[in-house]
Amino acid sequence: MVDGSPGKEAGLILDRMLLSLQTRVLLATLAVLLVLGLVVDFFESARYLFSVKGTAGDVLMFYLYKIPFLAHLMLPISLVLSAHISFALLGRGLELRAIAAAGIGPLRLAVPTMALAGIAAGATVLLAEFLVPPVLDRTEKLMVERFGLIDQTWRFYRRHHWFQGEEDRLFRIGRVTNQGSRLRGATLFEMDSDFHVRKRTDVSRAAFKDGRWIGAGVWERNFDGGRLVSLQAHRETPLAWPERPGRFRDLRGRPKQKSLFELAADIEELERRGLSAARYRIEYHNRFAYPLLALGLVLLALPWLCAPARRRTLAGALIEASGYIFGAYFLVMLVTAAVTGGAMSAAAGVWLPVLLVLAIALAGWALRLRPRRSGAP
Secondary structure, three states: OOOOOOOHHHHHHHHHHHHHHHHHHHHHHHHHHHHHHHHHHHHHHHHHHOOOOOOHHHHHHHHHHHHHHHHHHHHHHHHHHHHHHHHHHHHHOOHHHHHHHOOOOHHHHHHHHHHHHHHHHHHHHHHHHHHHHHHHHHHHHHHHHOOOOOOHHHHHHHOOOEEEOOOOEEEEEEEEEHHHOEEEEEEEEEEOOOOOEEEEEEEEEEEEEOOEEEEEEEEEEEEEOOEEEEEEEEEEEEEOOOOOHHHHOOOOOOHHHOOHHHHHHHHHHHHHOOOOOHHHHHHHHHHHHHHHHHHHHHHHHHHHHOOOOOOOOHHHHHHHHHHHHHHHHHHHHHHHHHHHOOOOOHHHHHHHHHHHHHHHHHHHHHHHHOOOOOOOO
């Protein structure tokens, strides 16, 4: 019998048994990975955590904020590991053979497993959307104010100095406040058809009031053929800038610090400014693709995990699960490099590993469930 349908009561007992076992293994695996992640991070970060300003309380808060971020990264990995460990435990205790002897096939066993996988995938999405962005904001604040750490990626994601305006105009802004309605140290370059500067306007301060820009400390320089032909200074003057304040708003935070709505708005604004939004697009699609990839890996492994004749050790289950995880990770790194290098779009690059894993999983299930010919062992 390829697959059987147990009675309603027996089916509920089976579901409860599998869900209980797999949930306990999943939580235990997640706890172990979280501890390992925190320990590794502690040794990597110890050189700046115990600085002059940082206190033991700051370090404690730093790692409390780290837990949700690590949980959203580790939960899909824990899902794949726990599926292999759970079925290894069932095979070692001969439960899989008893289930097969009762006429229950792999499709029926897959129901509670994939239900738990769906719950874990949904939890990963919710963590990334609602909990990870605020805790990363607080972590960054601690890193800057208490531990004095500012790296190059923080500077890049904190502020973009150059802005593409209307009609081949380029802005360089020193500081932006009030959602782009107040600027300091602004310089506008107006270009001719050959992309040569024909006018440069330096503004000490600019504010958007009553639908127009007002500049203070303004210097206007006009050029012809690369030569300065006129120079004017204004203490305060209206600026004929068609750009609205939203064009200059400070896009604070790394992509993981954004909600889906904020990511979509920032992608649009970055591309309007002539800047690359590839990493923002990758993060936008990864909110769903990352947990679904783990779900696909579980679906891929299930036909062979359910085989009653396989009596695997826990070490073998861990090695097998690690192979699935590292294979998927390698594929994800390849397509990410292709996306950032401009070889493919973010949507195609992010979803290609998921679709490939799901296609292989469906082929595996078709092979596992095909009718056996008479006389086949």
